[in-house]
Amino acid sequence: MTERLTVELTELPEPGDFEPGIRRAPDRGCTLTRREIKIALANALRYVPTNHHATVAPEFLEELRTRGRIYGYRYRPHGRLTGRPIDSYTGRITEAKAMQVMIENNLDFDVALYPYELVTYGESGQVCQNWMQYLLIKRYLEIMDDTQTLVVSSGHPLGLFPSRPEAPRAIITNGLMVGMFDTPEDFHRLAALGCVNYGQMTAGGWMYIGPQGIVHGTYITLLNAGRLYLGVPEDGNLAGHTFITSGLGGMSGAQPKALEISGGAGIVAEVDASRIETRHSQGWVSKVTDDLETSVRWMLDAAAAGEALSIAYHGNIVDLLEYLDTEDIAVDLYSDQTSCHVPYDGGYCPAGVSFDAMRDLLTTDREGLKTLVDASLARHYRVLKRLTDKGAHFWDYGNAFLRAVYDAGVPEITANGVDPSEGFVWPSYVEDIMGPMCFDYGYGPFRWVCLSGESEDLHATDRAAMACIDPTRRGQDRDNWQWIHDAETNALVVGTQARILYADAEGRTEIARRFNRMVRDGEIGPVMMGRDHHDTGGTDSPYRETANIYDGSSTVADMSHQCWAGNAARGMTMAVLSNGGGVGTGKAVNGGFGLVLDGSERVDRILDSALEWDAMGGVARRAWARNENAIETVDGWNRANADRGHVTVPRVADDALLEDLLD
Numbered sequence: 001m002t003e004r005l006t007v008e009l010t011e012l013p014e015p016g017d018f019e020p021g022i023r024r025a026p027d028r029g030c031t032l033t034r035r036e037i038k039i040a041l042a043n044a045l046r047y048v049p050t051n052h053h054a055t056v057a058p059e060f061l062e063e064l065r066t067r068g069r070i071y072g073y074r075y076r077p078h079g080r081l082t083g084r085p086i087d088s089y090t091g092r093i094t095e096a097k098a099m100q101v102m103i104e105n106n107l108d109f110d111v112a113l114y115p116y117e118l119v120t121y122g123e124s125g126q127v128c129q130n131w132m133q134y135l136l137i138k139r140y141l142e143i144m145d146d147t148q149t150l151v152v153s154s155g156h157p158l159g160l161f162p163s164r165p166e167a168p169r170a171i172i173t174n175g176l177m178v179g180m181f182d183t184p185e186d187f188h189r190l191a192a193l194g195c196v197n198y199g200q201m202t203a204g205g206w207m208y209i210g211p212q213g214i215v216h217g218t219y220i221t222l223l224n225a226g227r228l229y230l231g232v233p234e235d236g237n238l239a240g241h242t243f244i245t246s247g248l249g250g251m252s253g254a255q256p257k258a259l260e261i262s263g264g265a266g267i268v269a270e271v272d273a274s275r276i277e278t279r280h281s282q283g284w285v286s287k288v289t290d291d292l293e294t295s296v297r298w299m300l301d302a303a304a305a306g307e308a309l310s311i312a313y314h315g316n317i318v319d320l321l322e323y324l325d326t327e328d329i330a331v332d333l334y335s336d337q338t339s340c341h342v343p344y345d346g347g348y349c350p351a352g353v354s355f356d357a358m359r360d361l362l363t364t365d366r367e368g369l370k371t372l373v374d375a376s377l378a379r380h381y382r383v384l385k386r387l388t389d390k391g392a393h394f395w396d397y398g399n400a401f402l403r404a405v406y407d408a409g410v411p412e413i414t415a416n417g418v419d420p421s422e423g424f425v426w427p428s429y430v431e432d433i434m435g436p437m438c439f440d441y442g443y444g445p446f447r448w449v450c451l452s453g454e455s456e457d458l459h460a461t462d463r464a465a466m467a468c469i470d471p472t473r474r475g476q477d478r479d480n481w482q483w484i485h486d487a488e489t490n491a492l493v494v495g496t497q498a499r500i501l502y503a504d505a506e507g508r509t510e511i512a513r514r515f516n517r518m519v520r521d522g523e524i525g526p527v528m529m530g531r532d533h534h535d536t537g538g539t540d541s542p543y544r545e546t547a548n549i550y551d552g553s554s555t556v557a558d559m560s561h562q563c564w565a566g567n568a569a570r571g572m573t574m575a576v577l578s579n580g581g582g583v584g585t586g587k588a589v590n591g592g593f594g595l596v597l598d599g600s601e602r603v604d605r606i607l608d609s610a611l612e613w614d615a616m617g618g619v620a621r622r623a624w625a626r627n628e629n630a631i632e633t634v635d636g637w638n639r640a641n642a643d644r645g646h647v648t649v650p651r652v653a654d655d656a657l658l659e660d661l662l663d
């Protein structure tokens, strides 16, 4: 490149309007001191030419005071952003155009939770912190070539650095904080200052594919919960069984769809009418009512007839649970997906308070709201305890519900009645289901986006992926084969032409190789391949992904860092590492990747080691933690790959020997 790179925002765009009906993030609450507000303003003004500071600074101050953050709304492109076909983007290389597709899909009105505030999902998971960053990232992507790498720190594009074609095109981190300061309070202050971004998992990693991303995992969880707790046969489904949960948001909105795919009947409580409307109009939930009795009758009738049915109850989950308890109505399975990773920031609506009133309290009386949330979580715990004592099963669905109840002042929710060091009275779904049945074998949420935007490409990849799965190999393969077989019929696409499919290391590699060949042969356009961070190796999260690690290391974050470094070293297009995904700041470190399949032999070479590392690194750590299924998987890998590598296998101590010794 010969011309001098000048990537800056010289223009002063006209402020745009906010389209009615598009959800807006709540005021996050500005608690900064005068000195800090000055720093926050100076920080945001770094993106703006000095001749515009007098115009823009008062707007930034207003945003900080009324929204708790500086989003730089003026810099948002007007109208709707959407992940368009890759050829319609400006750029010198396919990878850079592919990243633009992914970013804009993450900000699409149909996909994103609060698109104006750059929030993709999970109440607070953002693509980047503000619209100036968005514009700069886009400009860098428009000019970058394959000798450069874009470095993004919490949404801030630090720059385009010289690298080489085999290196990643983007290295992205979100909100990684120094241990002692890694607390939600510090994070809140730093976010207002413009120093950190909460990336959730795939929001700040630019790999969100709409609620479909979570439907497959939810379907697997529900089916396996049926097998584990209700004795559903291996080849059976949830017909005749009932399930109650909450949340119809970004991720939680997958629950009713997954429930119907798995054949069960159930109710999802949701306090926000607009989210019910979204999921209902998308066909992700079948019936809607705000009447408790009606919702329960519909559910019981459907279950009695063996029919699959999902119902949205417009109201608080606590009211629904207390009704079932008072009326003594038996339900088989319970869970919860309110945004308990941020219960005091609008993620959990207390019983007795409407959604709108809760949002008002966020602005007018945060302390008062906290008191109400704590009281409601305690009530929530007590009613669930009564229901599970009567025989129902409850699991924490990765939203830090158990931890939030404990933090609300209810130590009885812990296994030892004092603190969470020995776990909780109910399992997390990873402890009982996803960990032993999927992650320990290397099965995880592999996904892809057909960048041409053509539905035919998606159908072709669905068929190709199905041909790579042997449904007789393992129960998991049968479930995954069924999933991909039915995927088109289940109409799962929201936003770009994307698909999720759980697969293990071998399966992922085989499918990706086949797709790359199809791109090379001109059968399909380029494909962005990646995964959710909610996987076997990418995430250290003691209340979730690593909840079934029992060797004491579940709070150690080596695995996610090694996974990320290994992915970068092997040349994934994007390598991402973030703080807190799913469960909240300081409670997890998670990493993900994106790899553009452009049909080249260079990508074949990356595929030869990268997907295998990405999954097997996690299985290796799980095996070292003495997880039986992971040891079995590692043994198999060691045998099959004796000439390529070796994973260290643990010697398992005899429990009786240790007990005797200690007695």
Ligand SMILES: NC(=O)c1ccc[n+]([C@@H]2O[C@H](COP(=O)([O-])OP(=O)(O)OC[C@H]3O[C@@H](n4cnc5c(N)ncnc54)[C@H](O)[C@@H]3O)[C@@H](O)[C@H]2O)c1
Pocket (backbone or CB within 6 Å): 113, 121, 122, 123, 214, 217, 246, 247, 248, 249, 250, 251, 252, 253, 269, 270, 271, 272, 275, 315, 316, 317, 318, 337, 338, 339, 340, 341, 342, 347, 348, 349, 350, 351, 397, 398, 399, 400, 534, 581, 582, 583
């Ligand atoms: N299980 C998983 O694999 C997984 C994956 C991603 C995220 N999560 C976690 O699940 C949670 C939900 O994620 P999301 O993306 O759907 O978030 P979200 O904020 O978009 O949705 C949560 C929904 O819960 C509703 N809600 C809050 N309190 C309620 C109450 N008391 N009664 C009824 N409804 C209530 C909210 O109105 C909102 O629509 C988050 O904590 C997230 O981190 C879990």
